[in-house]
Amino acid sequence: GQNIDQPTEMTATEGAIVQINCTYQTSGFNGLFWYQQHAGEAPTFLSYNVLDGLEEKGRFSSFLSRSKGYSYLLLKELQMKDSASYLCAVYDSNYQLIWGAGTKLIIKP
Amino acid sequence: DAMVIQNPRYQVTQFGKPVTLSCSQTLNHNVMYWYQQKSSQAPKLLFHYYDKDFNNEADTPDNFQSRRPNTSFCFLDIRSPGLGDAAMYLCATSRDQDGSTDTQYFGPGTRLTVL
Numbered sequence: 001g002q003n004i005d006q007p008t009e010m011t012a013t014e015g016a017i018v019q020i021n022c023t024y025q026t027s028g029f030n031g032l033f034w035y036q037q038h039a040g041e042a043p044t045f046l047s048y049n050v051l052d053g054l055e056e057k058g059r060f061s062s063f064l065s066r067s068k069g070y071s072y073l074l075l076k077e078l079q080m081k082d083s084a085s086y087l088c089a090v091y092d093s094n095y096q097l098i099w100g101a102g103t104k105l106i107i108k109p
Numbered sequence: 110d111a112m113v114i115q116n117p118r119y120q121v122t123q124f125g126k127p128v129t130l131s132c133s134q135t136l137n138h139n140v141m142y143w144y145q146q147k148s149s150q151a152p153k154l155l156f157h158y159y160d161k162d163f164n165n166e167a168d169t170p171d172n173f174q175s176r177r178p179n180t181s182f183c184f185l186d187i188r189s190p191g192l193g194d195a196a197m198y199l200c201a202t203s204r205d206q207d208g209s210t211d212t213q214y215f216g217p218g219t220r221l222t223v224l
Contacts, residue, residue, distance in 0.1 A: 004151075030207075033213075040197075040220070041217065041218065042215035042216060042218045043152070043199070044215070045212050045214065048212060085149075087151065091211075095206040095207055095211070096154075097213065099152050099153075101150055102149070104149075
């Protein structure tokens with residue numbers, strides 16, 4: 001079966017750095033996405049990785065290792081508004097998007 | 110601004126009473142998706158359209174139907190809502206399905222309550 005694993009919940013302090021990990025086992029790989037979802041709202045696109053390495057976009061960075069089936073989302077200079085769920089999703093060989101259940105990130109002052 | 114719009118944002122229906130949720134897009138994307146998402150769970154794909162080609166997920170109940178009358182609009186019909194169908198329904202679009210341009214963009218969602 002296809003599976004994406006993420007921690008259920010993480011807590012971090014305002015101004016700090018947090019890394020949210022994602023591991024995947026899918027039938028093929030055509031890219032990995034990170035989405036942010038605030039409570040009661042729709043997911044919004046954060047990043048896309050298809051090649052190994054780090055993609056940086058402002059305070060957010062995303063890393064991919066295809067050989068390890070592993071990605072992380074790195075959030076720097078955390079702000080209270082970063083409190084949200086972060087969902088990892090992978091396009092499999094059929095370009096079907098396989099979703100993780102998301103990591104709820106709680107930011108404390 | 111180009112966007113994905115869903116109406117209504119909140120829908121209340123009675124057990125067994127048909128309901129229709131709507132989605133429109135100004136992105137001119139080829140693909141439109143309907144997802145069901147329950148609290149603290151991953152979005153679950155119900156079906157998608159590539160242009161006019163309908164693709165139903167194997168485990169989507171027959172109670173759920175969809176229509177795409179044109180490029181811009183897509184509807185989700187729930188013929189006889191049950192209590193277990195209460196969820197957030199998300200519409201998403203993507204330009205295509207075969208490359209890095211195919212990020213899915215989501216509408217704000219419709220939260221369905223079944224009484």
